[in-house]
Amino acid sequence: MTTETRADGNGLFYLMGPSGSGKDSLLRALRERLGPEDRVVVAHRYITRAADANEASVALSADEFARRQALGCLALHWHSHGLHYGVGVEIEDWLARGLKVIVNGSREYLPNAVARYPGLCAIHVSVKPEALAARLRQRGRESEAAIAARLARAGQGFEVPAGCNLVEIDNSGALGDSAASLARLVGVAGS
Structure with a gap:
């Protein structure tokens, strides 16, 4: 379910949500829908x-x-759960070509991303707590204590900068429904 459908801005879509909310699955499902005419790319x-x-x-x-961060190879970068994440500067070339670019970001890093790309469209993927708990356990990456910490964090709010366009997609149900909402939002043909 999408609670907001406006997606104006600079062509950058910043997907975020708690670990286990299905962001990677949504992005995979979106990539499967892309045809040759779609000017949409999912950044690695x-x-x-x-x-x-x-x-x-x-x-x-x-x-x-x-090293890549020091060389200026990363347009966006953050640290979360003991790991470093980044998105390469190649997205700026893609945006300059008029492509729509979707990145898998972090809720905590959203203010930094908006500071660099003020017109981005933030997409928050939410999921009901019981579904999130089941997904985290199914992944098998973490201990029960780590899962409990992620569940607690998932329920916390996050800072949305003034003027930031925020869209909510509930990914608690069928992946196909959520992927269809994401495809419509980013302008995938035939969605």
Whole structure:
């Protein structure tokens, strides 16, 4: 369910939500819907852990991540849950070409992202707590204590900068429904 459908701005869509909310699954489902005529790209994310098969990520060592950050190769970067995440500066070329670019971001980093890209459209993926708990356990990445901490964090609010266009997508139900909402929002043909 989408609670807001306006998606104006500079063509950058900043997808965020709690761990386990289904952001990677939504992005994978969106990529599967893209046709040759769609001027939409999903940016891969650099991360300091091994990427799993469901995400568009490139694994880097902490040293390599720091090196790329120092060289100015990252347009956006943040630290969360003991890991470093980043999105490469190639998104600026894609935006300059008039492409719509979707990045997998962090709720805590949203103010920094808006400072760099004031016209971005923020998309918050939410999920009911019981569904989130089941997804986190199914992933098998964390202990029960870590899952409890993620569930507590998921319920906390986050700062939305003044003037930031925020869209909510509830991903508690069928992935196809949420993916259809995301596709319509970003302007995928045939959605």
